[in-house]
Amino acid sequence: MSKQYVFTLFACFFSISCFSEPLQFSLHKIESKNSGPTLLVIGGIQGDEPGGFTAASMLVTSYKVTKGNVWVVPNLNFESIIRRSRGVHGDMNRKFSSLSENDPEFQQVQKIKKIILDQQVDIILNLHDGSGFYKKEYINKMHNPERWGQSIIIDQKKIDIAEYGELKKIADKVQQHINSHLKNKKKYFYVKNTNTKNGNVQMEKTLTYFAIKNNRPAFAVEASKSFLTDERTYYHLLAVEGFMKEMGITYNRGFNLTMNDVSRKIGHNLKISMYNNRINLNVEKARRSLNYIPLKRDASLQYKKNNPLIAVVGNQESLKIRYGNRHVTSLKPQYFDYDYELNSIKIQVDGIEKDINIGEEINVKNNFRVLAGSDYRVNIIGYAKHGTVNENGLLIKKKQIKPRFSIDRDEKIFRVELYKGKKFSGMILVNFIEPQQSQPISMNKTNSQKLSVSNL
Numbered sequence: 001m002s003k004q005y006v007f008t009l010f011a012c013f014f015s016i017s018c019f020s021e022p023l024q025f026s027l028h029k030i031e032s033k034n035s036g037p038t039l040l041v042i043g044g045i046q047g048d049e050p051g052g053f054t055a056a057s058m059l060v061t062s063y064k065v066t067k068g069n070v071w072v073v074p075n076l077n078f079e080s081i082i083r084r085s086r087g088v089h090g091d092m093n094r095k096f097s098s099l100s101e102n103d104p105e106f107q108q109v110q111k112i113k114k115i116i117l118d119q120q121v122d123i124i125l126n127l128h129d130g131s132g133f134y135k136k137e138y139i140n141k142m143h144n145p146e147r148w149g150q151s152i153i154i155d156q157k158k159i160d161i162a163e164y165g166e167l168k169k170i171a172d173k174v175q176q177h178i179n180s181h182l183k184n185k186k187k188y189f190y191v192k193n194t195n196t197k198n199g200n201v202q203m204e205k206t207l208t209y210f211a212i213k214n215n216r217p218a219f220a221v222e223a224s225k226s227f228l229t230d231e232r233t234y235y236h237l238l239a240v241e242g243f244m245k246e247m248g249i250t251y252n253r254g255f256n257l258t259m260n261d262v263s264r265k266i267g268h269n270l271k272i273s274m275y276n277n278r279i280n281l282n283v284e285k286a287r288r289s290l291n292y293i294p295l296k297r298d299a300s301l302q303y304k305k306n307n308p309l310i311a312v313v314g315n316q317e318s319l320k321i322r323y324g325n326r327h328v329t330s331l332k333p334q335y336f337d338y339d340y341e342l343n344s345i346k347i348q349v350d351g352i353e354k355d356i357n358i359g360e361e362i363n364v365k366n367n368f369r370v371l372a373g374s375d376y377r378v379n380i381i382g383y384a385k386h387g388t389v390n391e392n393g394l395l396i397k398k399k400q401i402k403p404r405f406s407i408d409r410d411e412k413i414f415r416v417e418l419y420k421g422k423k424f425s426g427m428i429l430v431n432f433i434e435p436q437q438s439q440p441i442s443m444n445k446t447n448s449q450k451l452s453v454s455n456l
C-alpha cells in the first residue's frame with residue numbers, strides 16, 4: 001500500500017498576491033499488493049458540498065485497501081473548499097466540455113481529465129451534496145424528479161465497453177447496498193438518469209459526461225443537503241463501499257461505518273508541521289488564534305499536513321489554518337532566523353530521561369524538565385514564574401503554566417520552544433494527560449509516517 005501526499009508550498013514570498021494563487025488538488029493512491037480494479041473517487045468539485053469531500057478525505061486517512069486500488073482526489077476545487085464557495089471561479093463542473101485556456105482553473109481541469117483517462121482507472125465517482133430528495137414522481141417541492149439529494153446519477157443506461165459498461169445495473173446494485181443499511185425509508189437512495197446525450201445542455205458540461213464520452217464508466221453520488229455534513233458523509237461512504245463491493249475491491253477501515261463513528265472521525269487528529277518539523281502543531285481542538293508562532297524569516301511558507309483538507313492561507317502578518325470549509329485557527333507569526341543543528345534533546349518526563357526529537361509531541365502526567373545544552377535557551381510558552389528568561393533545567397508542573405497559553409481549548413497542550421542566540425531551533429509539544437488516563441491522544445505510527453513524507 002502506498003499513500004501519496006502532496007504538500008502545499010508557497011513558492012513566492014514578500015508578495016501578498018502570491019497567497020491568493022489557487023491551491024492545487026492532491027491525488028492519493030491507496031493501492032494494495034493484490035491486483036484488482038481501480039476506483040477513482042473525486043470530492044470537492046464544488047467547494048460548498050462538504051459531505052462529498054469529507055467522505056473522500058476519510059478514504060485517504062482511514063482506509064487501507066487489501067485488493068485492488070482506490071485513487072482519491074478529495075479536494076478537486078481546493079481553493080473553493082477553503083473559501084467555502086461553490087466555485088470562486090464559477091462552477092467547475094461546467095468546465096469539462098470546453099474551456100478557455102485563460103480560465104484560472106484550466107490547468108486543474110486538464111490535470112483531472114488526465115487522471116480520469118488514465119488506463120488504470122476502471123470506474124470514476126464524483127461525490128456531491130445535492131438539494132432535496134430525488135424521486136421518480138412529483139411528491140412535493142423537496143421530493144421530486146428535479147431534485148438531486150439521495151441519488152446515484154448516471155448519464156445514460158450503458159456504454160459499450162467490456163467491463164463496467166452497464167451503468168444502470170451497477171447503480172441499481174449500489175442503490176440496494178446503500179438502502180440495505182438504512183432503516184428510515186425517507187432516506188433511501190434512487191438512481192437518476194439524466195439522459196445527457198439527449199440534449200441535457202447543462203449535464204453535457206460535467207466531469208462525469210466527459211468520462212462517459214471517452215468510454216469511461218462514471219457516476220455521481222448525491223447526498224441530500226437537507227442533512228448535516230456528518231450524515232451526508234456517512235451516505236457517501238456507504239455509496240463508495242457499494243461500488244467497491246461491485247468491483248471486488250476489499251479494504252479495512254479504521255472505524256465502524258455508523259453515523260456516530262463517522263461523526264467522531266470528522267475533524268479528528270489534525271496536525272501540521274512547518275519547516276522540516278521545526279514547528280509542529282496539533283490543531284484538532286485549537287484555540288481560535290495562536291500567537292507568536294516563530295516562523296522562518298525571509299522564507300516561503302513550508303508545511304506538511306496529515307489530512308488533505310487542511311490548508312494554510314493568508315499573508316505574512318496573519319495566517320489561517322483551514323480544514324475544508326472550517327476555520328481551525330489563526331496564526332499570528334513572529335519571524336526568526338532558524339538554527340537547524342538541533343535534532344533532539346533530553347527531557348525528563350515524569351522523572352524518566354528521554355531523547356525527544358524536535359517537532360515531537362510528548363505526554364506528561366505530572367512534570368517535565370528540559371535538559372538542553374547550555375547553548376540553548378528554553379522558552380515554555382505561558383510559564384509564569386517572574387524573572388526567568390531561560391527555563392532550561394527547571395522542573396515544570398502544569399499548574400505553573402498559564403492555561404490561556406495552551407494550543408488547545410482543553411488547556412492541555414503547551415509549546416516548548418528552543419532558541420540558540422537569536423535563532424529559533426525548534427519546538428516540542430507537551431501534552432498534559434490525566435494521570436489515570438492510559439490512552440492519551442498522541443501521534444500514532446501511521447500519522448507520523450504521513451507527516452514524514454518527502455519534504456518539498
Ligand SMILES: [Zn+2]
Nearest residue numbers: 046049128129
Ligand atoms: Zn454538486
